[in-house]
Amino acid sequence: MLHHSHQLILFLLLFLSLNPTLSLNQDGLFLLQAKLQLSDPTNALSHWNHRDATPCNWTFVTCDAATGAVASLDFNNLQLSGPVPEAALCRLPSLASLSMANNNLTGILPDAAFSSCAALRQLDLSQNGITGPIPSALALLPALETLDLSSNNFSGEIPASFGQFRQLRSLSLVSNLLNGTIPSFLGNVSTLETLHLAYNVYFNAGHIPPSLGNLTNLEELWLAGCNLVGPIPPSLGNLTKLTNLDLSMNNLVGNIPEQLVSGLRSIVQIELYQNALSGALPRAAFANLANLERFDASTNELTGTIPDELCGLKKLGSLNLFANKLEGTLPESIVNSENLYELKLFNNSLSGSLPSGLGGNSKLQSLDVSFNRFSGEVPATLCGGGVLKELILIYNSFSGRIPDSLGECKSLKRVRLRNNNLSGVVPGGLWGLPHLYLLELVENSLSGSISNRISGARNLSILLMSGNHFSGSIPEEIGELVNLGEFVANNNNLTGRIPTSVVGLSQLDRLVLRDNQLFGEIPSSVGGWKALNELDLANNRLDGSIPKELLDLPALKYLDLSNNRLSGVIPIELQNMKLNLLNLSNNQFSGEIPPLYANEYYRNSFLGNPGLCSSLSGLCPSLDENEGKGRKYVWIFRFIFVLAGIVLIVGVSWFYFKFRNFKKMKKGFQISKWRSFHKLGFSEFEVVKSLTEDNVIGSGASGKVYKVALSNGEVVAVKKLFGAPNMGNGSVDSEKDGFEVEVETLGKIRHKNIVRLLCCCNSKDSKLLVYEYMPNGSLADLLHSSKKGLLDWPTRYKIAIDAAEGLSYLHHDCVPPIVHRDVKSSNILLDDEFGAKVADFGVAKIVKGANQGAESMSVIAGSYGYIAPEYGYTLRVNEKSDIYSFGVVILELVTGKPPLDPEYGEKDLVKWVYSTLDQKGQDEVIDPSLDAEYREEMRKVLNVGLLCTTSLPITRPSMRRVVKMLKEVTAPVLPKSLSGKLSPYFQELPSDNDHQESLV
Known part of the structure; x- marks a missing residue:
């Protein structure tokens, strides 16, 4: 390569000598040499040419004003690929800064790489795909001040020479594949101000080197996810200039050393998140932390009480001690923290009352003390600063009334007060707060009525108020809540009619009003409930008939109208609905049960309706009275069936032995064993003839996949399944089942986003499935390989919509519906235009009945990382399991x-x-290789993925709704609470994952 470079330069010099009008200087020639070594798919460097006298006017190039020599090169985010042209670039004698971050650079850097870049002060090669060991010669650069090699694939240990840097101020090796341990010789680099080694998950288990305490100029130390063990060394207390300490996601033990916290007088942020720290928080040490603004020791094993000295710090803005084992009370001194904006103490064993002045002297924005033992009244000063957005007090023992001051807190977005002992009337203003997304009052002793001021809560998405003593009627004004997605008010004393205005709530997903005293008819004009998934009006006094429009709702899956006074005939259209749960029992229905439900399986859905007529036991008394009369004829029918069975067995046996010898004579895949599902333009035997090892494109334990090019120019993919092994678990022959399921499922499906099964063959020794060929393979093949660059954001977005439409077809348009059970990126195949199609239906299940909810499986199907949490421990499956898995696929596409x-x-x-x-x-979870132009779209699609992966199945949207949200890329109603670092949209949403509790 070097010899070739010399030849190139000599050629260019000769060319210039023969063309006196062309006078590009030597720096320009070196840059053109570097350009030739790089692949530039976007032509970002296309304007670089030899016609210019100097490269100083070229983009991405900065020259020294005095000398005219190239001093800085900034190639950030240009999609360049190929090896790093370090030899050519280091020929630039004045090059002081080189940044090639966020490209697709690959290859190995030689050990002596950049050794001749004597003037180099800044080197940034982050976010590439560079492999091999880190060049040791980097430490010999005399002027180097900043070195960033983060987010590559460097391996091996940190070079021993890295203890010899002379001027280095910032070193970042984050997110590589380094091994060994954090070396103690880094403590020799006394000039270091920033040391980032986080997320090197292949580091061996090791201690934090005490020698790091020698880095007295250090301001940032980031060692998260470095497989650290043992105690925190007290020597870190010598780092008096430290502003950010992050030791999260390790396995540290012991107490927080007093020498540490007493020494870090200027610290701005400490993060000890998700370690195994134990022991008590030291008290006196915090008295010296006068400048402490943020303290995070969450998700550890800390015990004891919260130090009064910590809470009394004047500059304290954020205190996160959640998920520990802390006891005692919250010190009164917390009210003196004038800058306090975030206080999160959930999942501890804290008790007593909250300080009465909490929030009165600060701009408190977020308070979460859930899952503790707090009692007493809710402080009236919480919104004293007028900016409180998030109030989460669930699962405590708070009592008394909700403060009237909260009804005047216009900034509130999320209020969660469930499972306390609150009583009295809810302040009228609280119902109608203009920015409120979630109001959760579940399981208290609250009374009074729903205020008509609720019309002011135009942003309200979720209203949960079950398990209280609310009375009165539901106000008509509730129909003005155009964003309302969930209204759950069961187990109260509500009376009156269901307001007709509620039928206009087009975003409504759940309406649960069971166990009240509602009367009158179900509103008839419910056609606007296009998104309604669950309707539960059981145990009221409703009368009239079932509205015909209710039976046309496309998303309805859960319908419970039991224990009312409904009458009339059950409409035949009921059997066209794709319900997972149906209960019409204990009403006054009459007439015939729709044929689909006239069987023993659905009997409980219709009990207690004396006028219904069916042969089911417990229904239709007139038939039951004649039951005894018919018993004397039962033995006649039994005899006929037994005789018919004997004849059938004899006939089948004769047929088997008659043709057994004939079958043994046939070899290979016989034409009679083939089944075609589409009109074929090729011979089945041509397929078999092409199943050679040269055509294998994939293989696994169950068989192989072949690419077969046919004589008519068509290309197909052939999956060859071997004879099923013994599963060893008492289950049925799963491979045989998988073949039959895939044939029966794909054979009758016709959809543009479902892979086409052309034909199949079932022989004695193996089975063949012939599909349309997908040239771009699976989504996983591209997304998680070096070909990832082919998938820009518009392509990924299109793939998400295509796959969602395929799954929506299975769930909503197939009769009966089909649950895939193995949705994953490797089962989403891409055609030549990156159109996505769902494939591999070997473990799919047909949802057989509306009343069965979820079907129990004998073994877990699916792939780890995609399996819904409830499936793993209940072995029950419905469409919600697919939706969770698809949510994981969305997260893959975004991240x-x-x-x-x-x-x-x-x-x-x-x-x-x-x-x-x-x-x-x-922004930290979005794939950095994607174009920032689409960042807002990515955030919104990410929201959809998070909504699909909520832990409570019933809160996940239907696939039809997922398709709609993806196409509109609008912010969905997302049950997820996250920290204040998220976008405002995320801050306003409820969560069943916040504290691993159910919303309902």
Whole structure:
């Protein structure tokens, strides 16, 4: 390569000598040499040419004003690929700054890389795909001040030479594949101000080197996810200039050393998140932290009480001690923290009352003390600063009334007060707060009525008020809440009619009003409930008939109208609905039960309706009275059936033995064994003839996949399944079942986003499935490989919509509906235009009945990282399991990360996303290789993925709704609470994952 470079330069010099009008200087020639070594798909460097006298006017090039020599090169985010042209670039004698971050650079840097860049002060190669060991010669650069090699694939140990840097101020090796341990010799680099080594998950278990305490100029130390063990060394207390300390996601133990916290007098932020720290928080040490603004020791094993000295710090803005084992009370001194904006203490064992002045002297924005043992009244001063957005007090023992001051807190967006002992009337203003997204009052002793001031809560998405003593009627003004998605008010004393205005709530997903005293008819004009998934009006006094429009709702899956006074004939259209749960029992219906439901399986859905007529036991008394008369004929029918069975067995046996010898003579895949599902333009035998090893494009334990080019020019993919092995678990032959399921499922499906099964063959030794060929393979193949660059954001967005439409067809348009059960990126195939099609139906299940809700499985199907949490421990499956899995696929598309990865530790992608959002915000989870132009679209699609992966199945949207949200890319109603680092949209949403509790 070097010899070739010399030849190129000599050629260019000769060319210039023969063309006196062309006079590009030597720096320009070196840059053109570097350009030739790079692939430039966007032609970002296309204007670089030899016709200019100097490269100083070229974009991405900065020259020294005095000498005219190239001093700085900034190639950030140009999609360049190929090896780093370090040899050519280091020929630039004045090059002081080189940034090639966020490209697609690959290859290995030689050990002596950049050794001749004597003037280099800043080197940034972050966010590329560079492999191999880190060049040791980097430490020999005399002027180097900043070195950023983060987010690459560097491996091996940190070079020993890195203890010899002379001027280095910032070192970042974050997110690589380094091993070994954090070396103690880094403590010799006394000039360091920033040291970032986080998320090197292949580091061996090791201690924090005490020698890091020698870095007295250090301002930032980021060691998250470095497999650290043992105690925190007291020597870190010598780092008096430290402003940011992050030791999260390790396995540290012991107490927080007093020497540490007493020494860090200027610290701005400490994060000890998700370690295994134990022991008590030291008290006196905090008295010296006069400048402490943010303290985070959450998700550890800390015990004891919260130090009064910590809460009394004047500059304290954020205090996160959640998920520990802290006891005692919240010190009164917290009211003196004038800058306090965030206080999160949930999941501890704290008790006593909240300080009465909490929030009165500060701009408190977020308070979460859930899952503790707090009691007493809710302080009236919480919104004293007028900016409180999030108030979460669930699962405590708070009593008394809700303060009237909260009804005047216009900034509130999320209020969660469930499972306390609150009583009295809800302040009228609280019902109608203009920015309120979630109001959760569940399981208290609240009384009074729903105020008509609720019309002012135009942003209200979720209203949960079950398990109280609310009375009076539901106001007509509730129909003005155009964004309302959930209204759950069961187990109260509500009376009156269901307001007709409620039928105009087009975003309504759940309406649960059971166990009240409502009367009158169900509103008839319910056609606007296009998104309604659950309707539960049981145990009221409703009368009239079932509205015909109710039976046309496309998304309705749960319908419970039991224990009312409904009458009339059950409409035959009921059997056209795709219900997971149906209950019409204990009403006054009459006539015939629709044929689909006239069987024993649905008997409980219709009990207690004396006028219904069916042969089911317990229904239709006139038939039951004649039951005895018919018994004397039962033995005649039994005899006929037995005789018919004997004849059938004899006939089948004769047929088998008659043709057994004939079958043994036939070899291979016989034409009689083939089934075609489309008109074929090729011979089945031509397919078999092409199943050679040369054509294998994939293989696994169950068989192989072949690419077969046919004589008519068509290309097909052939899956060859071997004879099923013994599963060893008492289950049926799963491979045989998978073949039959796939044939029966795909054979009758016709949809543009479902892969086409052309034909199949079932022989003695193996089975063949012939599909249309998908040239671009699976989504996983591209997204998690070096070909990832082919998937820009518009392509990923199109893939998400295509796959969603395919699943929506299975769930909503197939009769009966089909649950895929193995939705994952490797089962989403891409055609030549990157159109997506859902494939692999080997474990799919047909949802057989509206009343069965979820079907129990004998074994878990699906792939780790995609399996819905409820499926893993209940073995019950419905369409919500597919929706969770598809949510994981959406997260893959947005983040560019696989569902499982060592980077996550013991987490999967879903948990990693939630954790990263909580700590760093949305921008940190979005794939950095994607064009920032589409950042807002990515955020909105990310919201859809999070909505699909909520832990409570019933809160996940239907696939039809997912398609709608993706096409509109609008902010959905998302049950997820995350920290204040998220976008305002996320801050306003409820969560069943906040504290692992159900919303209902």
